Amino acid sequence: MIKRPFVTLYILMSIDGQITGPFGKAPAAKESGKVFNEFNFDDKDGENFHFQGWLYGSKTSLSYFTHEISSLPENDVPxxxxxxxxxxxxxxxxxxxxxxxxxxxxxxxTAYNGHSANVLEVITEQVSNKYKAFLRKKNIPYIICGATEIDLELMLSKLYSKLNMTHVMLGGGGILNWSFVSAGLCDEVNFVIAPAIDGTTDSTPVFNGAFSKNHQPIGFKLKSIEVYEKNTILVKYLVDKKNI
Structure with a gap:
């Protein structure tokens, strides 16, 4: 058993389990966004979980926080x-x-809803020398976890041992969420459910096992349900790891 942070998946979703799409623009979902942000980031509220890092996949990062790098100068010095x-x-x-x-x-x-955080890159051994030089020039820390695919266990172990993280938040996208849950590396899931749907077919589901060979069904144990004003629900589950 590796020593690692407690991992909580915390996400805002529609009634039908989508985490992207226009459902968030519905008037009925406005209060849900407030609940998601306040419960997540209001450190003054003792009821909230307090985490040292957000975990996001590259697609989510490109969608909301940065852009894809175009070209980099060659760096001859390793x-x-x-x-x-x-x-x-x-x-x-x-x-x-x-x-x-x-x-x-x-x-x-970088920042989310006015809350700043230091960027930490999780890369693999295949990443080029020039990209690592780019990160160093920006003073962006990185940890190397795996040869060509990210070793999630190794990553969590390093977050714990090298950066003293005891609690991290998993925030998507759906492929990353499934990877963590199916590997037994997610401990709790918290869903803020907005009372809205949009019917689109190209939105991202909260879990997506499209690139996974593991489609073993996974169960959950209900921890609590909280009902907020204007029909927003916060549901908390513990991940049942008996069959993982």
């Missing part, structure tokens, strides 16, 4: 081997899983 952790005292990290090295950060800081 960067030092291993992880790059120039500052290990940040209060919160945006943890970007970027196995091929394509996220073009403008800064080593």
């Amino acid at each position: 960067v030092p081997s291993g992880d790059f952790l120039p500052d290990q005292n940040a209060s919160r990290y945006y943890i970007a899983l970027d196995r091929t090295g394509k996220l073009g950060w403008e800064s080593n800081l």
